[in-house]
Amino acid sequence: MSQAVSMQGVRKTFGSKVAVEGIDLSIPEGAIYGFIGPNGAGKTTTIRMIMSILFPDRGELSVLGKKSAIESKDRIGYLPEERGIYKKMKVGAFLMHMGRLKGLDRSGLKPRVMEWLDRVDLADVHKKKCEELSKGMQQKVQFIASVLHDPDLIILDEPFSGLDPVNMRLLRNLIDDENKRGKTVIFSTHVMHQAEQNCDHVVMIHQGKKVLDDTLDDIRKRFDPRALHVDPIGGVGRSHDVSVVPGVAHVTPIDGSLEVVLDEGIDPQQAMKSLLDAMPMNRVEIKRPTLEDVFIEIVTSGKRGEDAEQLRAELLADNQDAEEVES
Amino acid sequence: MKLSKVSRVAGREFASTAMTKGFIIGALVMPAAIGALMPLIILLTMKAQPPADTGTVYILDRSADVSPTIENRLSPENVEARWKERFGNVKEIAQNAIPLGEDQKKQIGDRIDQASDSIRYPELRVIPAGPDTDIEELKAEMQEQVAAYGKATGDLESILAIVDIDADASQKVNEEEGYGGFQVFLRPKLNEETIGEIKDGVRWSIRERRYVNAGINRDQVGEIHEISERASQEITEEGEKKASSAITTFIIPMASMILLLIASMTGGQYLLTTTVEEKSNRVVEVILSACSPMELMTGKILGQMFVGLSLLVVYSWLGIFALIFMERFDLIEWSTIVLIFVFFILAYFMFASLMAAIGSAVNEMREAQSLMTPVILLMMVPYFFFMPVIRAPNSMLSTVTSFIPPISPFIMIMRVASNDPPPVWQTGLVILVNAVAVVVFLWFAAKVFRVGLLMFGKPPNLRTLIKWVRMA
Numbered sequence: 129m130s131q132a133v134s135m136q137g138v139r140k141t142f143g144s145k146v147a148v149e150g151i152d153l154s155i156p157e158g159a160i161y162g163f164i165g166p167n168g169a170g171k172t173t174t175i176r177m178i179m180s181i182l183f184p185d186r187g188e189l190s191v192l193g194k195k196s197a198i199e200s201k202d203r204i205g206y207l208p209e210e211r212g213i214y215k216k217m218k219v220g221a222f223l224m225h226m227g228r229l230k231g232l233d234r235s236g237l238k239p240r241v242m243e244w245l246d247r248v249d250l251a252d253v254h255k256k257k258c259e260e261l262s263k264g265m266q267q268k269v270q271f272i273a274s275v276l277h278d279p280d281l282i283i284l285d286e287p288f289s290g291l292d293p294v295n296m297r298l299l300r301n302l303i304d305d306e307n308k309r310g311k312t313v314i315f316s317t318h319v320m321h322q323a324e325q326n327c328d329h330v331v332m333i334h335q336g337k338k339v340l341d342d343t344l345d346d347i348r349k350r351f352d353p354r355a356l357h358v359d360p361i362g363g364v365g366r367s368h369d370v371s372v373v374p375g376v377a378h379v380t381p382i383d384g385s386l387e388v389v390l391d392e393g394i395d396p397q398q399a400m401k402s403l404l405d406a407m408p409m410n411r412v413e414i415k416r417p418t419l420e421d422v423f424i425e426i427v428t429s430g431k432r433g434e435d436a437e438q439l440r441a442e443l444l445a446d447n448q449d450a451e452e453v454e455s
Numbered sequence: 456m457k458l459s460k461v462s463r464v465a466g467r468e469f470a471s472t473a474m475t476k477g478f479i480i481g482a483l484v485m486p487a488a489i490g491a492l493m494p495l496i497i498l499l500t501m502k503a504q505p506p507a508d509t510g511t512v513y514i515l516d517r518s519a520d521v522s523p524t525i526e527n528r529l530s531p532e533n534v535e536a537r538w539k540e541r542f543g544n545v546k547e548i549a550q551n552a553i554p555l556g557e558d559q560k561k562q563i564g565d566r567i568d569q570a571s572d573s574i575r576y577p578e579l580r581v582i583p584a585g586p587d588t589d590i591e592e593l594k595a596e597m598q599e600q601v602a603a604y605g606k607a608t609g610d611l612e613s614i615l616a617i618v619d620i621d622a623d624a625s626q627k628v629n630e631e632e633g634y635g636g637f638q639v640f641l642r643p644k645l646n647e648e649t650i651g652e653i654k655d656g657v658r659w660s661i662r663e664r665r666y667v668n669a670g671i672n673r674d675q676v677g678e679i680h681e682i683s684e685r686a687s688q689e690i691t692e693e694g695e696k697k698a699s700s701a702i703t704t705f706i707i708p709m710a711s712m713i714l715l716l717i718a719s720m721t722g723g724q725y726l727l728t729t730t731v732e733e734k735s736n737r738v739v740e741v742i743l744s745a746c747s748p749m750e751l752m753t754g755k756i757l758g759q760m761f762v763g764l765s766l767l768v769v770y771s772w773l774g775i776f777a778l779i780f781m782e783r784f785d786l787i788e789w790s791t792i793v794l795i796f797v798f799f800i801l802a803y804f805m806f807a808s809l810m811a812a813i814g815s816a817v818n819e820m821r822e823a824q825s826l827m828t829p830v831i832l833l834m835m836v837p838y839f840f841f842m843p844v845i846r847a848p849n850s851m852l853s854t855v856t857s858f859i860p861p862i863s864p865f866i867m868i869m870r871v872a873s874n875d876p877p878p879v880w881q882t883g884l885v886i887l888v889n890a891v892a893v894v895v896f897l898w899f900a901a902k903v904f905r906v907g908l909l910m911f912g913k914p915p916n917l918r919t920l921i922k923w924v925r926m927a
Contacts, residue, residue: 176909179743179744181740181743181744181909182909198747201744201745201746201747202745204744205744206741206744207741208737208740208741208744210737210740211737211738211740211741212733212736212737212738212739212740212741213736213738213741214471214733214736214738215736216471217471225463225467226741226745228463229460229463229464229742229745229746230745231459231460270741273741274741274744
């Protein structure tokens, strides 16, 4: 399969600050990739380089088989993180303008704009000025502007920020639809669970470096914490009884239930069975690693216990803030 | 660079600037409306003159010689006759001040005649007071009246002025000394016209008596003073020609320069605004995903060029129309009109480059001010050079400044439109020099534009701008 985007050893600095350091990347056509990482990690810089808005200081880059995105701009749809619209322009006129800038013909453009507006439940706004729309509505209009010309590669920088849950789901479905039609999708987010819901492949960027590049399944396997969540009848008070079950390494109470870490080489299925045999349970399930856990593990690995704890707390707080802002 | 994208950007730029109510009203309708309203405004100001004063003028004539003449001079019939005559003169001057066709002269004449029918002039009653009258008594009476009524009341009884004439005003008492004079005591807030009428009357009468007393024939003196002069002619290569008037030496060069300045400044100003707007709106990155920075800048500059050009077309047609209306279209040469457009393109590109660079470098309009200051100063320079260039269009100063971009087009258009235009090779060379300058300016702007567009944060100073130019 040919590559939609490939990067080798790409590096970008702003003055003395290194924004992106030696990133290698290869995104096959038709894939749906998530770029994750905290704010300021280098996601936007990487995307801007793919878009040829910024140029790498070093390294090779190719987009849709061309040396630079400039040669294939009309085949790329881009929703920047710093998105804006012409406030005084009417929604319909703005989308027509963007469509024509992207090389679409005037003929057939209007029905296409109307169809897209209809798809995002904004059928009646095309005569309104952009500034009259709410922020979420503007964002949907901006999304249309990026996919209107039916691009082969869709790059969305933080597409979900600022949307309510209903619109978030709408947008997610639209992105899925495009991907099912064979389009390559790259999107970035600093909210990890959004990537989990959408992507089949995740690239994690931290402090300008790529720290993870794998499919979600592989990541889950690799970072399997070998842990279970159990809710014994009788509550957390029975943690001691749990800890003596064969194969259990140690038990920690978390939020009214127990997290059970297993010994090396123990089959989780077997351990679940032993636990159920030992006492009656409300719930026993395998703990699935979240991207957040994976990320925190990668970032904190190599740091000493106390530092790691502090960093973990900070990162969690960051993520919670982000999610609260969204909801 | 794809032409379709450039023209798309230019089209939006033009439409969003020029196709708005604000622009059409502000830039196009307003000047046209003012032009149409001008005659009406002049007519209204003529009608709206202050009411004339009515009242008494006491003449305290210590010479016992002048007062009968003054009485006669300021009599109502004579005052009226003089005011009518003055209007006749105004008519003549108005008809000949600017070059006009016969039809227009007649129209203006008729209008002034109409106005003169409704004219009001001071109505004065002159009372000579004997040489032994106590002036202090008169002053006291006037003060009483002022205390009671304030301003002149329009009543013939009210005292407007007391004129105190020296005993030797019209006849020297002593041959070695000069003549005496006079002094006027006025009620406060009289109209200027009334005061003038009184003083002129007194002065005229004293002079009249001096002629008589010295035995000089007044009419003869008048004849001696009157020297007639026929309209000056210029001898040119083609023969005799009417000498240039103020309109060719001043108004046409000045109008051409200001026209150029307004058109290129308006386009440039709008370019700055829309660029800053795109940047502060953050719409710029969306646009950059569809076209390159160069396509965007070129499109924007071209779009605003058409805005400036449409202003230029409208205004220059207003000017040409005015000249045709005055039947003096021969005053302006077609080549000047063509050159205004050529110089507009050159001047506009230079200023637009600066504006694009500034607009892309700052985050909001407020920050643009400090970077704008040098540009504004630059725009003032042609004004400073207006007088010296008009006086001597081919002096060293005029020639040198007309070769220095970016003020060069403004100076050169004044020289070209003047009545002593520079040789054609100079015009050609100036165009060439400016064309090169345009390339340099655009190159600079392109560098700053590319870097500046996506730079947010601290607004740059000149040094950072130069750093960006090196970077890009």
